[in-house]
Amino acid sequence: DTGVSQNPRHKITKRGQNVTFRCDPISEHNRLYWYRQTLGQGPEFLTYFQNEAQLEKSRLLSDRFSAERPKGSFSTLEIQRTEQGDSAMYLCASSLATSGSNEQFFGPGTRLTVL
Amino acid sequence: AQSVTQLGSHVSVSEGALVLLRCNYSSSVPPYLFWYVQYPNQGLQLLLKYTSAATLVKGINGFEAEFKKSETSFHLTKPSAHMSDAAEYFCAVSAINDMRFGAGTRLTVKP
Numbered sequence: 001d002t003g004v005s006q007n008p009r010h011k012i013t014k015r016g017q018n019v020t021f022r023c024d025p026i027s028e029h030n031r032l033y034w035y036r037q038t039l040g041q042g043p044e045f046l047t048y049f050q051n052e053a054q055l056e057k058s059r060l061l062s063d064r065f066s067a068e069r070p071k072g073s074f075s076t077l078e079i080q081r082t083e084q085g086d087s088a089m090y091l092c093a094s095s096l097a098t099s100g101s102n103e104q105f106f107g108p109g110t111r112l113t114v115l
Numbered sequence: 116a117q118s119v120t121q122l123g124s125h126v127s128v129s130e131g132a133l134v135l136l137r138c139n140y141s142s143s144v145p146p147y148l149f150w151y152v153q154y155p156n157q158g159l160q161l162l163l164k165y166t167s168a169a170t171l172v173k174g175i176n177g178f179e180a181e182f183k184k185s186e187t188s189f190h191l192t193k194p195s196a197h198m199s200d201a202a203e204y205f206c207a208v209s210a211i212n213d214m215r216f217g218a219g220t221r222l223t224v225k226p
Contacts, residue, residue, distance in 0.1 A: 042207075091159070103147075
């Protein structure tokens with residue numbers, strides 16, 4: 001399968017714990033995005049990378065959130081000291097910078113539940 | 116700033132009936148517009164996209180959408196609903212560095 005993959009698919013954690021999610025984009029895509037989606041809402045942009053450079057971060061991305069893409073391939077999103085309000089689906093997407101329309105391909109998401 | 120508004124958080128149709136999901140956009144530049152579908156506990160799958168090549172865009176699973184600049188709309192239609200069309204549908208506009216999504220419309224198909 002050459003699509004975007006995310007791991008784990010589900011994560012249940014206790015408040016205050018740290019969690020890390022992984023995203024593997026489509027191999028030739030140089031842009032990678034993270035979104036958060038809460039129940040009944042559309043995805044909200046968190047951050048994006050072009051190659052290994054993190055070029056933009058949303059105000060939604062508090063200082064407890066950090067994302068990396070060390071070699072310009074896979075990316076990780078870490079949430080420190082999780083709170084119940086962090087419960088959501090975290091979606092990763094990738095695209096080609098040369099795609100004029102910025103068409104993005106989405107992974108299946110990681111559903112986080114904070115107890 | 117670019118944004119989209121989806122009219123109607125929930126649409127219910129009978130199997131075989133016309134599906135119409137509404138989306139209006141706001142953009143200061145010619146927009147790139149998308150419709151995605153999301154099934155429960157899954158990611159988003161692209162249904163179709165508008166990139167200015169043609170105002171009537173055909174997508175997968177029999178869906179199509181028409182770009183109307185005068186109405187700033189990009190409504191999604193399907194002539195005949197199927198039970199498998201039941202899902203959440205999102206309209207989106209491509210911004211400079213990300214994509215802006217509407218709140219979504221949940222489509223229910225009644226037998």
